[in-house]
Amino acid sequence: MLELLREDPAIWDLFTRKEEYAPGLRDEFDRFPYYLSSHRNIFKPCVSEYLHDRGYRVEYPDGQPFAICLTHDIDSIYRPSLFKGYDALQSLKVGNLRKGIDSISQIRSKKLPWCNFQEIMALEEQYDATSSFYFLALAPGDKDYRYDIRDLETDIGTIADAGWEVGLHGGHQAYCDLQQLQAEKKRLEKVLNRPVIGYRNHYLRFRVPETWKHLAEAGFRYDTTLGYPDCVGFRNGMCHPFRPYDLTAGREIDIMEIPLTIMDTTLDRYMRLDPGRAWEVTRCLIDATERCGGVATILWHNTFMGGERLKLYEKALRYCGEKGAWMTSGVEIQASIGERQLL
Template sequence: MLELLRQDTDIWDIFTRKEEYDSGFRDGFGRFPHYLSSSGSPFEPSVSEYLHDRGYRIEYPDGHPFAVCLTHDIDTVYQPSIAKAYTALRSLKSGDLPGGLAGILQLRSRKLPLCNFRDIMALEEQYGATSSFYFLALAPGDEDYAYDVRELEAEVGAIADAGWEVGLHGGHRAYCDLQQLQAEKKRLEAVLNRSVVGYRNHFLRFQVPKTWRCLAEAGFAYDTTFGYADCVGFRNGMCHPFRPYDRTAGREIEIVEIPLAVMDVTLDIYMRLDARRAWEITRRIIDAAERCRGVATILWHNTSLGDGQRRFYEKILKYSAEKGAWMTGGAEIARVWRNHD
């Protein structure tokens, strides 16, 4: 693959993210934003199209023509009491006495309704899909500490035992702090009682190429952070997994990147799209991955499963299934790509 990419200087610069080495500007979370990029439309996987036109192909299991990588970042598992109280009050005011009383009883339960992992898996199973769940493994006092992963041992174990993947959702500093990254990985592995191979950083914090170097040294098999927070699409023109190239060191980094294409928060908060426009762009991303026999990676938080958001996520599953996509998590995508490579 690298030999093909090196034949075109512009393609090579997009693929290796040359402009991110040269730029000193970052947003408040240390991220390189899409609005600074000069590499063309993020909705078109220009580098993957270049490879596809030159015969690059990945063979997916059971003859699937392309893949959709389904992922969930677990930022919180406990609904705040004030939110539960508001829901209960709204039910009572609307005359729904059973719903209101049930809501009041939930005030004593920390885990309802956001420990919805089994519900997510059941929905995906209807479409023959599996996915990856990335859990924070922060210590008390860490920024955005919202839960202790040790309290979720049963839930985490049930996810893994069912055949879905459990990966690490690295904290705010993990993307550039090897010691912090290793500590979080070790904490999650102690709960899971098995190795953790997959990763995505909180708030999509990422620095080219430093984050890839840290992840490789920490022993991760793959990352799937690499995308824009402020815009959906293909950050380096790739809708295929790839091994990153370190322009500074002049060599590949021993980790697989499965680039992120669509995040729910990006559609809703950053891009401020209504449901119709959000679906048009999401469908365009999936269609582009199909065209290149690539991978469309979807990030859907467990907190984004209210009625409308759930219907949107199910629409992604249904559309992808109808197209014959292989819908699975990051570990399986990385395994197939490594075998191909």
Template sequence: MQRIDLLKQDNEIWELFTRKEEYDNHSRDHHDRFLYSMSRHGDISLPRASGVLIEKGYSCEYPEARPFAICLTHDIDTVYRPLRSKILDILCALKGGDLTQVGYIAPQLCSKKRPEWNFNEIVDLEASYGACSSFYFLALEEGDRDYAYAIEDLEQDMGTLLDRGWDIGLHGGCEAYRDSEQLQREKRYLERILNRTVDGYRNHFLKFRVPDTWELLEQAGFRYDTTLGYPDSIGFRNGMCHPFQPFNIHTNREMEILEIPLAVMDRTLFSYMQLNMEQAWARMERILEAVERYNGVITILWHNVFMTGAPLRIYRKILEYGCEKGAWMTGCREIEAWWRKGGMEPPRIYNAPGLEISGCFPADNPEQTP
């Protein structure tokens, strides 16, 4: 039985998977986002839609028989740090008694680049655990809302990331998620700087409209998106801990774009949920265990500005956990390419002894082979 048909059998799961409650819903925060606190689906700590598929016999295999995947990503919102911001961080660290953080920031007071211009340090850290990741850069022009840096200034740094095997995608500006012209302009801008096609996307502030943003991304030529996650709670927004092709209930069709859903963002843990390090890791470990149980993919967003102090220690613990568990720790580009080749395999059907017939593959496309 096809995956879509399986999910349709349970009305609650189907509505969770399709995000039906977000269609034409006018409940939004001041950033025009649908929040977890607005949802009627309570517990999102378990991937219930993925669970249905796995329980029905679907299975996933990863390179080198890895048990699950940790998809590592970084949104680059800023690279230039104002002096005032650094001083405020020092004052906050002093108030909290975090002398290590004070010692880290203090030498950077006279530097324009540090600690936000830290791409090489991030890459070196991940490489030490056998991991790689995806970086999402803003491609805004001076005068655009939330313009923070000139993408041309980072051309050499982005070239180094690509040369080392890391991935680069577009971090869409505040209006790109609902403005086709703006979205395509930003995509062309980044592609011109990189001199290559940009396939991956995540919107600034996790701004997203279901299903409109997926449609705009398809029209713009993106292969995958990784925005679908809540800013105010970690977990599985549509019950999936696996990449999936969204189903548009307005058009009654499965879309071509692949969604690699976001499960955890650093700001969610430390700002929205206001967890301390111990609480953050406890919640993080619970989510990791759920994804491992379902042989899934957990996508994690860690901003470059969170690569200090307690947030950095949590990120290291994630890498250590993945290393100990034998997880495939990589970026979205490799996840997307792997998924298109086979991804989630359906149950095997045995018609007679020695005769094995397999069903459909990820897009329920009979022409697709494992």
């Protein structure tokens, strides 16, 4: 299949992310954003369509036509008590005494509603789905250190024992610092008491091809960071998992990339879409993935599981379920596709 891609220089350059090897500019988080890319047709999986037209197919369990990789980045688990105080005041103001008392009782509680992993799993189970939870494993003093992974040993064990995946959400420096990456991986594995093979970096910080090489050396089997923070879609034209190609070394990197397609904060904060428009874009990307028999990766933070944001996530689950998609975790995608079917 690589030889097929090389036959079309534009397709090859998009697939390998050639323009990211020497970018003139990067954003404040050292990311290559969509607004700097020369490839503008982001909602079209050009490379996957090119391969599909030439006979490339991936087989999924039970003959399912395409797959959805469901994922959650756990950036925060403790909702600031300020918000609960506000909730309590608002509830009491409108006469909802029960809710007001409940909010007051939670102000002193360490675990507040964002520690909602079992609720997320219960929702997904209704649609015969599983997912991946990527946890930060930072040390005190690290940027964005918001919780100690050791405090979540019981929660993490519950997630893993139920058949959902626990992966690493690498910190701010993990994407470019192998030692930091290894330290965080070891910290999470000590709590989980089993190997960690799945990864996504915090803030989608990523460098092509260096981050892939660090991840492979650290022992990860797959990554799912490759998506733009400022626009949903297909960053390298792929809606299929693939093995990255290092243009500098002239060889493949021993890791699977499951590219990120849709992120909640991208729809909400970067693109500033209202719920109706956000759903239209989400449906468009799911349909494009279905046509290629590919994998669409959805990232929905645990902090977005409420109100209109939760409704949008559940709408995506229902829509994909009606289409017969395999909705599962990154580790199951990695195991199912494996070496035999991997591009």
